[in-house]
Structures are given as structure tokens and as C-alpha cells.
Amino acid sequence: MDRPVTAMKVMVAGAGAMGSQIAMVTALAGHEVTLYDLDPTMLESSVAALRGRMDSQVAKGRRTADDVDAAFARLTTTTALTGDVDLVIEAIVEKLEIKRQFFTDVDALCGPGTILASNSSSFVPSAMASATERPDRFVNLHFFNPALVMRCVEVVRGPETSDETAATAVAFVEQIGKLPVVLDKEIPGFVANRLLNAVRDEALALYEGGYAGIEAIDTAARTALGYPMGPFELMDLTGVDIGYHTKMGRFAETGDPADAPSATVSALVERGDLGRKTGRGFYLYDDTGARVGKAI
Numbered sequence: 001m002d003r004p005v006t007a008m009k010v011m012v013a014g015a016g017a018m019g020s021q022i023a024m025v026t027a028l029a030g031h032e033v034t035l036y037d038l039d040p041t042m043l044e045s046s047v048a049a050l051r052g053r054m055d056s057q058v059a060k061g062r063r064t065a066d067d068v069d070a071a072f073a074r075l076t077t078t079t080a081l082t083g084d085v086d087l088v089i090e091a092i093v094e095k096l097e098i099k100r101q102f103f104t105d106v107d108a109l110c111g112p113g114t115i116l117a118s119n120s121s122s123f124v125p126s127a128m129a130s131a132t133e134r135p136d137r138f139v140n141l142h143f144f145n146p147a148l149v150m151r152c153v154e155v156v157r158g159p160e161t162s163d164e165t166a167a168t169a170v171a172f173v174e175q176i177g178k179l180p181v182v183l184d185k186e187i188p189g190f191v192a193n194r195l196l197n198a199v200r201d202e203a204l205a206l207y208e209g210g211y212a213g214i215e216a217i218d219t220a221a222r223t224a225l226g227y228p229m230g231p232f233e234l235m236d237l238t239g240v241d242i243g244y245h246t247k248m249g250r251f252a253e254t255g256d257p258a259d260a261p262s263a264t265v266s267a268l269v270e271r272g273d274l275g276r277k278t279g280r281g282f283y284l285y286d287d288t289g290a291r292v293g294k295a296i
């Protein structure tokens, strides 16, 4: 990589929920960013949504209009894959074969110094790096949603990621104002989601074993452990179906019953009780989204 880590050329691939915000964070930090997506309407709508968000931050005095305008001047969109960049951050659809094809294509276009990074939540670096000729310059940069707000970025090293690549990835994450959490060895789920899932699994086991009710378990998590939200409250907020599908995906891969969704979560998903978004999950919500009682 020839350019300094303070002024790089970065391509963010995928203009969805994650890619659009990663592109904005990167442009705000002074980098020249190309946001790439196959779908031109996604590019248009995501830039319009970013503009709305940034305008509201300017109105609240959190950013200056000059900083925001300068960032948008550094942010361009395209439906044509480009290789003239120092860093590629991939945030396209979570399908391994599509990601592997993307990395094979972009690898062929990029110069030898370019670092390739994936924001994938479930695929480890080696599963994608093997589709390229540069596994030493491949790393996962796992941002959290919403990427404009959340400070943690997991920097996941694959077995062939070089020390230089890991060091550049860490320097980039710090430069854009985030906090890098380095995984020296890859493992599915990385750190944060593994911790989250372990707490969630234990909460469900305690409830299903009849040891304590959902409110009691949530109260313990909040008042004894200092969590901002209990595990059942959080599942209702993010959507009960999200955790269900993640577990089903893992179960399909391993066939291990321990990886399958719990009976309670499966029953809620079958009934369509998906949490706040449907007004009913572990708890009941009124039309304003306020919690009004227990649902199970």
C-alpha cells in the first residue's frame, strides 16, 4: 500500500445497512471512498439516507456542515467494480459463494498492495481468502450495527493473514475513530457475538429448566451484571427471528442439536411473535412500542 493510512483510497462493496454507514464513517475520517453495489437504486437510496442522517447531526450541532460536505465530496458511488484502491471492505449479501466470487473478481483487478477485508458476521477469513491469490493480505473487519455509532470493530486474522496486514487494519480502524478488537485466530462468531450467544443460550436454558422467569433473568442481567438490557429484552428488540435464523444456519452446517434454536424461540417464530416489531415476543408491546406486560 503506497498511500498513508490517513488518506487512503477505499472501496466499500454493498450499499446496504452496513456498507453505506461504513462508507460514511470512512469518508468522514478523510479517505477517498467508492461505494459499490450491483443495484443502482440501493446506491441512490443509501446516499439519500446518509444525507438525511448527516443533516440531522449538523442540526443537532454534532458535526459541522463543512465536515459533512467535505466527506460527501470524498464519497462516490458506482456499479462498476474498481481495483484502484488501497483497501476493499466487502459488505455484500451474506452468502459464501457470492462473497467468494466477489473476492476472486476484485483480487484480479487490484494491485499487489491492496488489502481485502470482509465485514461478514458468520464467515471466517479463510473461507473467503482461499478464493483469492492474496490470503496474506486478507482480514475480516467486523463492524457492528449501526456502524456510524458503534465503536467496536473486530479485526479477525485468518491463518495466513500477515502481521503487516493486521497492523495496517488496526491502524485504519483506529484512524476512523473506532476501537479495534483483534482476534489472533479465527473462530465463527468472533468474540462479541459468541459472548452474546452464550448469555442468550444460558438465559433460555434457565427459563426452559423452570429455574427462573424471563423477567427475573432480565433483571439479574441488568442489575447484577450491569448489562443495559436483559437477554430476553434484547431478543425482542433485535427480532426473535434473527437469532433463530442464525442458529438454523449453524445447525444446518454442523448437525449438532446443541446448535439448533431452543424450543421456546422456535415456538415464538412459528407463531409469528417476533418481538417489538410484531407487538409480541417474550413481552407484550402497545402501539407506541412501550412494554405493557409479559407474553409468555
Ligand SMILES: NC(=O)c1ccc[n+]([C@@H]2O[C@H](COP(=O)([O-])OP(=O)(O)OC[C@H]3O[C@@H](n4cnc5c(N)ncnc54)[C@H](O)[C@@H]3O)[C@@H](O)[C@H]2O)c1
Pocket (backbone or CB within 6 Å): 013, 014, 015, 016, 017, 018, 019, 036, 037, 038, 039, 042, 090, 091, 092, 093, 094, 098, 102, 119, 120, 121, 122, 142, 143, 144, 145
Ligand atoms: N446487518 C447487521 O446487523 C450486520 C452487522 C455486522 C455485519 N454484517 C454483515 O454485513 C454484510 C452486509 O449486511 P447488510 O445487513 O448490510 O446487508 P444488506 O442486505 O442491507 O445489503 C447488502 C447489499 O449488497 C448488495 N449486493 C448483493 N450482492 C452483491 C454483489 N455480488 N456485488 C455487489 N453488491 C451486492 C445488495 O444490493 C445490497 O445493497 C453481511 O456480510 C453481514 O453478515 C451485518
